Amino acid sequence: MKKLLAIIKETFYISGRGLVISPFFPEDKFSFQTKEEVLIETPEGKQVYCQAHFQIPMIIPKPKKYEYHCMLLDIEKVDVPIGSKLWLIYNGPI
Numbered sequence: 001m002k003k004l005l006a007i008i009k010e011t012f013y014i015s016g017r018g019l020v021i022s023p024f025f026p027e028d029k030f031s032f033q034t035k036e037e038v039l040i041e042t043p044e045g046k047q048v049y050c051q052a053h054f055q056i057p058m059i060i061p062k063p064k065k066y067e068y069h070c071m072l073l074d075i076e077k078v079d080v081p082i083g084s085k086l087w088l089i090y091n092g093p094i
Contacts, residue, residue: 002039002087005030011080018053018071019080025068027056032068032088039087040072040080049089050075 010022025032032054040048051073056066072080 002089005038005086005088008040008080008082008084008086010082011077013077014071018073019075019077021070021072021080021086025054025070027066027068030068037089038072039089040075041085041087042079042081043083048075048079052086 005025006021006023008021011019013019034054036052036054038050038052040050042048053071053073054068055071056068070086
């Protein structure tokens with residue numbers, strides 16, 4: 001099963017970490033395991049499965065709302081054009 005998480009608005013690559021996508025995900029509305037399987041569906045219809053690392057960064061000053069940041073692992077920026085859909089792949093209820 002899959003659930004649409006977001007339409008990707010921006011991406012940037014951090015060497016040694018992965019491809020970070022925007023938008024971020026408010027902690028009060030989302031809950032993730034650290035690593036999740038996701039599906040990227042490009043505006044042209046191409047589908048790519050990959051691993052995503054979700055984390056809430058600890059920053060100073062403390063934000064008013066915490067948000068999960070999503071880093072896509074083992075995928076290149078060129079493979080995730082703006083407007084792509086990010087789907088969470090899961091088994092069972094969510």
